[in-house]
Amino acid sequence: MTAKTKDNSNKALLIGHYDPLVPTGRGSWVPYSQTSLEDLLFKFDRAYPEYTDEPREDVIAAWEAANEMMTDTQLLHLEEELKSAWAYEKRAEDEDFAAAYAVSEAIVNRMLKIEAHTLRGFKAKALAISWCHNGDEIDFGEETTDLQLVVSIINDLLAA
Structure with a gap:
C-alpha cells in the first residue's frame, strides 16, 4: 500500500x-x-x-x-488473522470446529481491547462483529433508532 x-x-x-x-x-x-x-x-x-x-x-x-x-497496525494485523482463522473455521470438520472457533474467538477478544483510530481500524472491528453473527445479516432484534444506527454503521463499514 x-x-x-x-x-x-x-x-x-x-x-x-x-x-x-x-x-x-x-x-x-x-x-x-x-x-x-x-x-x-x-x-x-x-x-x-x-x-x-x-x-x-x-x-x-x-x-x-x-x-x-x-x-491501527495491530488491529489490521488481527483483521488478517481473523480472516484466515474464520476461513479455516468455515472448512473445519465437526471434530475440529471447536478448536477453530476458539482461535477466531481469541482473535476477536484481542480486537475488542484495542481502540480503533482510523476508518480501516473501524472496518476491522466491523468484521469482528460480522464474525460474531456468523457472517449473517446483523440484527439485534430491536427496532430502536440507536440499534438501527449501530447496524447501519456496521453494514456501511463492511461495505466500504
Missing part, C-alpha cells in the same frame, strides 16, 4: 508488516518506526536546501500518511 502525491510520487511505502518507508531526501528512505517528523524535516532540509515549502509539505504529507498507516 502506498500513498500518492498529486504528481503521483510515493509519499509513503508500506513494507513488511505495516512499517511504511518515508522519504528523507535524495532518494533515501527510512522506516517510519525509526524516525520522527522533526528528524525527517531536518534530513530533508539538509538534502534539499534549495527547495521552498512545497516539497517540504510533501515530506509532512508522507509522514502523516505513514502515521495513519501505523495507527
